[in-house]
Amino acid sequence: MVETTSQPDISLEALRGGDRAAFAKLVDAYSAPIYRLSLRMLGNEQDAEDALQNTFLSALTHLSGFEGRSSLLTWLYRIAVNEALMILRRRKPEVNIDDIHAADDDETEDFFPSQFVDWGSLPENALLSSEGKRALDRAIQSLPENLRMVFLLRDIQELSIKETADALGLTESNVKIRLLRARLFLREQLSAYYGERTLQENTND
Amino acid sequence: MTEHTHIHNCKSLLGALSDYVDGELETELCREIEKHIAECENCRIVVDTTRRTIELVRAAAPLDDGLPDEVRCRLFKRLDLTEYLKPQK
Numbered sequence: 001m002v003e004t005t006s007q008p009d010i011s012l013e014a015l016r017g018g019d020r021a022a023f024a025k026l027v028d029a030y031s032a033p034i035y036r037l038s039l040r041m042l043g044n045e046q047d048a049e050d051a052l053q054n055t056f057l058s059a060l061t062h063l064s065g066f067e068g069r070s071s072l073l074t075w076l077y078r079i080a081v082n083e084a085l086m087i088l089r090r091r092k093p094e095v096n097i098d099d100i101h102a103a104d105d106d107e108t109e110d111f112f113p114s115q116f117v118d119w120g121s122l123p124e125n126a127l128l129s130s131e132g133k134r135a136l137d138r139a140i141q142s143l144p145e146n147l148r149m150v151f152l153l154r155d156i157q158e159l160s161i162k163e164t165a166d167a168l169g170l171t172e173s174n175v176k177i178r179l180l181r182a183r184l185f186l187r188e189q190l191s192a193y194y195g196e197r198t199l200q201e202n203t204n205d
Numbered sequence: 206m207t208e209h210t211h212i213h214n215c216k217s218l219l220g221a222l223s224d225y226v227d228g229e230l231e232t233e234l235c236r237e238i239e240k241h242i243a244e245c246e247n248c249r250i251v252v253d254t255t256r257r258t259i260e261l262v263r264a265a266a267p268l269d270d271g272l273p274d275e276v277r278c279r280l281f282k283r284l285d286l287t288e289y290l291k292p293q294k
Binding site: 020021023024027028031032035036040045049052053056057060112113116117118119120121124127128133136137140155156158176179180183184186187190191 | 216219220222223226246247250251253254255256257258259261262263264265266271272276277279280281283284286289290293
């Protein structure tokens with residue numbers, strides 16, 4: 001997404017110098033993706049709106065220190081991830097958020113496929129019926145937190161591997177490992193769900 | 206993880222799966238994967254359904270939905286930017 005759309009015409013110098021019209025432009029250019037990410041990370045509109053507001057408040061405070069090594073959007077994503085994590089930490093103190101930034105081992109054994117139902121050729125309107133969409137949402141929500149962050153940024157917000165790594169403070173190889181695990185985990189969940197429907201369809205034939 | 210390796214079994218395919226479905230795997234390894242999945246039905250299914258999983262997630266979560274108007278108004282207010290609040294296109 002970031003590479004394919006051109007950056008809006010916002011002067012970094014004006015932003016750093018505290019130009020409020022430029023900041024308003026920044027807010028309008030990037031508030032929608034930040035809100036969507038927050039909504040998906042947090043699962044409800046009130047928390048997502050808090051994270052959105054806190055992200056831009058924090059951006060306003062820290063803009064003078066923005067060095068332009070990443071794109072503005074990646075920088076905002078990084079702030080948004082941290083704001084959302086703070087909300088999650090308050091809400092679920094038992095979740096160990098530190099795991100999100102920890103390095104991974106190389107073992108993907110636990111994620112080795114065990115479902116081999118060939119549901120890939122079911123038509124999209126069958127896969128994305130309202131019930132199918134709910135199953136998909138449930139599967140995404142059930143991803144372990146450290147995998148979900150990577151998956152949301154890379155596969156839903158469509159950031160590159162490098163941008164995802166920058167936004168989460170991970171190495172690219174950690175992002176790749178987590179992305180693979182997240183995809184395999186979801187594939188497994190969806191195979192269990194759609195697999196039943198494939199069988200039903202075949203029985204009805 | 207995938208460089209300079211060969212896709213000779215299901216486990217090595219798994220290591221290259223993400224790059225393969227993202228279209229970021231070098232041609233030689235793509236050929237090895239295609240050769241493997243022509244003979245291994247389970248891996249063929251894993252590749253197809255992984256690709257489909259990502260397509261479905263993207264189809265179900267369109268990227269172009271904007272910010273709800275009232276959320277935008279409250280954001281501008283919180284940031285003390287209401288004078289710049291113009292109607293959205």
